[in-house]
Amino acid sequence: MKRALFLINNVEEEVFLLLAECAQTHPDYLIKIVTVNPHVSDWLQKQRLNCSLLSLRKTKNRPADAAKAFEIVASETYRQHCVPGTRLESWKVLLWDRFFQFMDVDTSDCVQTVLDYFDYQLLIAPLDPHDLIAQRLVRAAKRRGVPVIALVASFLRTKETLDLPLSYTKYFVSNQDDLSFLVQKKGAEASAVQLVSSRNRHETVHPSREQKKQTKETLLSQIGIAPAARIILTTFAIRHIWELRQLIHNLSPRLNLPNETAPLHLLIYPEGPLETREAETLFRKERLHTKFTLLDHTVDFAELLPITDHFICFRARKTLDMACEMGIPATVYDPFLLNRSDQLLFNGQELLIHAEKNTPVKLD
Amino acid sequence: MSHHFRGLCFAGREHHVKKLKSMIQYLEQRDFEVTYITGNNVLNQDNYESPLLREESRYVHLFDFLDPAAVAEINEANDLLQKQLEPGGTEIEGFSEHIPDFYVRFSIRDLAETQILFRKAIAELKPDVVFILHECNFWTKCLAYCANRANIPVVSFQEGQYGPNQAPPEYSIYPLMTEFSTVVFLWGPKEFEFLNTSESAAKKLCVVGAPHLDEYITMPEERKVRTREALIQKHELGPVSSIVAFAVPHTMSASGDLLKIINDLIVFFSARPNLALVLRFHPFEAALAGSLKHLWQHLKNISCDQDTETPDLITAIDLCLCQRTSFGLECLALGKPIAEINYNHSAADRSGYFNQGIASLIASPADMDSIPRLLEPEAGSETAHKTLQVLQENFFSIDGKTRERVYRRILELLPTR
Numbered sequence A: 001m002k003r004a005l006f007l008i009n010n011v012e013e014e015v016f017l018l019l020a021e022c023a024q025t026h027p028d029y030l031i032k033i034v035t036v037n038p039h040v041s042d043w044l045q046k047q048r049l050n051c052s053l054l055s056l057r058k059t060k061n062r063p064a065d066a067a068k069a070f071e072i073v074a075s076e077t078y079r080q081h082c083v084p085g086t087r088l089e090s091w092k093v094l095l096w097d098r099f100f101q102f103m104d105v106d107t108s109d110c111v112q113t114v115l116d117y118f119d120y121q122l123l124i125a126p127l128d129p130h131d132l133i134a135q136r137l138v139r140a141a142k143r144r145g146v147p148v149i150a151l152v153a154s155f156l157r158t159k160e161t162l163d164l165p166l167s168y169t170k171y172f173v174s175n176q177d178d179l180s181f182l183v184q185k186k187g188a189e190a191s192a193v194q195l196v197s198s199r200n201r202h203e204t205v206h207p208s209r210e211q212k213k214q215t216k217e218t219l220l221s222q223i224g225i226a227p228a229a230r231i232i233l234t235t236f237a238i239r240h241i242w243e244l245r246q247l248i249h250n251l252s253p254r255l256n257l258p259n260e261t262a263p264l265h266l267l268i269y270p271e272g273p274l275e276t277r278e279a280e281t282l283f284r285k286e287r288l289h290t291k292f293t294l295l296d297h298t299v300d301f302a303e304l305l306p307i308t309d310h311f312i313c314f315r316a317r318k319t320l321d322m323a324c325e326m327g328i329p330a331t332v333y334d335p336f337l338l339n340r341s342d343q344l345l346f347n348g349q350e351l352l353i354h355a356e357k358n359t360p361v362k363l364d
Numbered sequence B: 001m002s003h004h005f006r007g008l009c010f011a012g013r014e015h016h017v018k019k020l021k022s023m024i025q026y027l028e029q030r031d032f033e034v035t036y037i038t039g040n041n042v043l044n045q046d047n048y049e050s051p052l053l054r055e056e057s058r059y060v061h062l063f064d065f066l067d068p069a070a071v072a073e074i075n076e077a078n079d080l081l082q083k084q085l086e087p088g089g090t091e092i093e094g095f096s097e098h099i100p101d102f103y104v105r106f107s108i109r110d111l112a113e114t115q116i117l118f119r120k121a122i123a124e125l126k127p128d129v130v131f132i133l134h135e136c137n138f139w140t141k142c143l144a145y146c147a148n149r150a151n152i153p154v155v156s157f158q159e160g161q162y163g164p165n166q167a168p169p170e171y172s173i174y175p176l177m178t179e180f181s182t183v184v185f186l187w188g189p190k191e192f193e194f195l196n197t198s199e200s201a202a203k204k205l206c207v208v209g210a211p212h213l214d215e216y217i218t219m220p221e222e223r224k225v226r227t228r229e230a231l232i233q234k235h236e237l238g239p240v241s242s243i244v245a246f247a248v249p250h251t252m253s254a255s256g257d258l259l260k261i262i263n264d265l266i267v268f269f270s271a272r273p274n275l276a277l278v279l280r281f282h283p284f285e286a287a288l289a290g291s292l293k294h295l296w297q298h299l300k301n302i303s304c305d306q307d308t309e310t311p312d313l314i315t316a317i318d319l320c321l322c323q324r325t326s327f328g329l330e331c332l333a334l335g336k337p338i339a340e341i342n343y344n345h346s347a348a349d350r351s352g353y354f355n356q357g358i359a360s361l362i363a364s365p366a367d368m369d370s371i372p373r374l375l376e377p378e379a380g381s382e383t384a385h386k387t388l389q390v391l392q393e394n395f396f397s398i399d400g401k402t403r404e405r406v407y408r409r410i411l412e413l414l415p416t417r
Helices: A013-025 A038-046 A062-073 A090-102 A106-117 A132-143 A159-163 A176-185 A198-205 A216-222 A238-254 A273-282 A284-289 A301-307 A318-325 B014-028 B050-054 B068-084 B101-125 B138-149 B173-177 B189-195 B199-204 B211-217 B221-234 B258-270 B283-295 B310-316 B326-333 B365-374 B379-394 B402-413
Strands: A002-007 A029-035 A122-126 A148-152 A170-173 A193-195 A230-236 A264-270 A292-294 A310-313 A330-332 B005-010 B032-038 B059-061 B129-132 B154-156 B183-186 B205-207 B242-248 B275-281 B302-304 B319-322 B338-341 B360-362
Touching: A002 A132, A013 A029, A013 A122, A013 A148, A013 A170, A029 A038, A090 B101, A090 B138, A090 B173, A106 A132, A122 A132, A132 A148, A159 B101, A170 A176, A176 A193, A216 A301, A230 A238, A230 A301, A238 A264, A238 A273, A238 A284, A264 A273, A264 A301, A273 A284, A273 A292, A273 B050, A301 A318, A310 A318, A318 A330, B005 B014, B005 B101, B005 B138, B014 B032, B014 B050, B014 B129, B014 B211, B014 B402, B032 B101, B068 B101, B101 B138, B129 B138, B138 B154, B173 B189, B183 B189, B183 B402, B189 B205, B189 B379, B199 B205, B211 B310, B211 B326, B211 B402, B221 B242, B221 B310, B242 B258, B242 B310, B258 B275, B258 B283, B258 B302, B258 B365, B275 B283, B310 B326, B319 B326, B326 B338, B326 B379, B338 B365, B360 B365
Parallel strands: A002 A029, A002 A122, A122 A148, A148 A170, A170 A193, A230 A264, A230 A310, A264 A292, A310 A330, B005 B032, B005 B129, B032 B059, B129 B154, B154 B183, B183 B205, B242 B275, B242 B319, B275 B302, B319 B338, B338 B360
Antiparallel strands: none
16 A cells, blocks of 8 residues: 555644545555654544654754844845835845744754654645644655645635645635635636535534533523523634724724514634733723623533624634534624735625614624 | 933834833923834734833824725735745745745735834824834835835934844945934944944944933932842742843854753752842744743742833842843943853853953863852952943933933924924
């Protein structure tokens, strides 16, 4: 049998469904799972999946990184590169805080060692621009002429990936919007993008959802909200403080009206521990005149969807896909289209409220 | 009070607020109304608003200046920038091997957003003067450029202790520090030497002292006692006789095996419950602090403090262990002894406080036995003369009047009203 290497550094159950699909279409490959993350290794063992835990022994070499950064900005491309409409040379802005900060010379060497150790003919990896090890492994594989398959579970439709070149051999995606994005925006051949049935994915990833017997009333009472309330659910990440503040401000006159039999109530779901910790301080002022509920990131997001009457997010994300799959009315709140949502949504185009009217007034 | 002058001050990370707030408050008590401006700090995952909210500061966000025309301009600039950087195809020349594409692409887009929105903010807010911590920062370089083009004076400061330039001359950090600033306030003559890179740069340099230390230099004794008690209470250190801080250097610039030093210190202090150890990691290494927490969390007299204001922490401690860090210099300025802790035995690595003759050296676990002696009142007497000399090189004056000097100089930049 031929050998395939599957690198996974973050636990994401959905990726394994895509991997299963990928394995079915590549029956002549024996897939070896590798990770650099001990937590992923532990999780895989609990799932009874064998994997190799890689230990990349890196020693950050500041002088070497600096020398490389200077060498790059000294190139012709950079010397003449100014911010459009200005005389501000872009290297002066980017060199220290950005390129120098993220420069990493020795990881490439570590990755080469990994590739030499595992002799394989196919690389499979989740498409995650934030996974730097995976990105380097993908680059090295492509340089060696090894085909690379991307499993797309999240991170695909963001404003950053609009500018990011993608050149995988094949993609496994779980929704139509991702497929459209790859074909229309990233120049992928339609035949190179395989859509995995969302119904199957849904059942596999959240098998307990249909079995949940908890009523909306029970769930709402657990978080102290009147049973008759109509729930607007939104997510909160630190990068969207400004958007959430705007949203609360715009929604405020509509929330918790005493004379409504089913008043609107806003639930805010923080995406991580940082957001959980900081949200109270950040939105203290808004709390003075608007009643809303700040949840904890440890709450299972999937369990919130059945009680949600309207979902609002600030950019295309996995949470939006989940809400749409469950048929929950959703809005992408992207004032002035800064997050480029108009370019990230395809079949879901109607989700986006136009820039000038970008307040969720259409909630009823 | 009616304010004569409008100031705009950038605060994108916690340390911007911490280092500048004392100076800004001083100006606000006089003729200035200062508004902070902040921006999204996505790549660092920083909470950019909480530091301002905690201080109850007036602030605006860069995105407050968004409108459809600005977004159209951002998109156009971004498209152009992205294309310019890939003349040979899909990969950005030179970068892709060592910086993941994502960071480059994102930073380019961020650059377009930041530059265009700062220009709009300045046009709308019409500040008389712009304040930044220093110019070698993604956001402040853009803001300084925009203000400079609009003929608005740009006032910048010294963030910490500088060292010899390691970069090729054309990419040295020092000429960049004075590029668009109208005046750069420095702590002392030593920093002047580093930034004095050209005739035009020299004209912008103004050696005044360290404004953020003013109120600690003049702090009444009873407030110092309260500050110390607050630290003991905060960390539940118990009845300790002395508090020692370890200013943990950034892992990228640390000398020797940092984890071994931390482990050895924990062993040493865990056997001496009357002494307390407070670890202070570099602000950018909070994650490292969190991952090592298990090493000391079961020990009552050892703790980690990442959020007490640096001068407050210095006020509360009796001795600081450090390598080459501004924290050490700030300790000396506030009259606290320091010791260099450095297991690297090569002379090149000992370019810090020990080599300057102003600190003892702890070069091995056995040397830690000297810590109690270093805490004795007369311990610093041998190095007192040398310390004074180093302080004179690094601080214009330690008189608590730096902010007044800064204020007077800024007034000279502004038109009389």
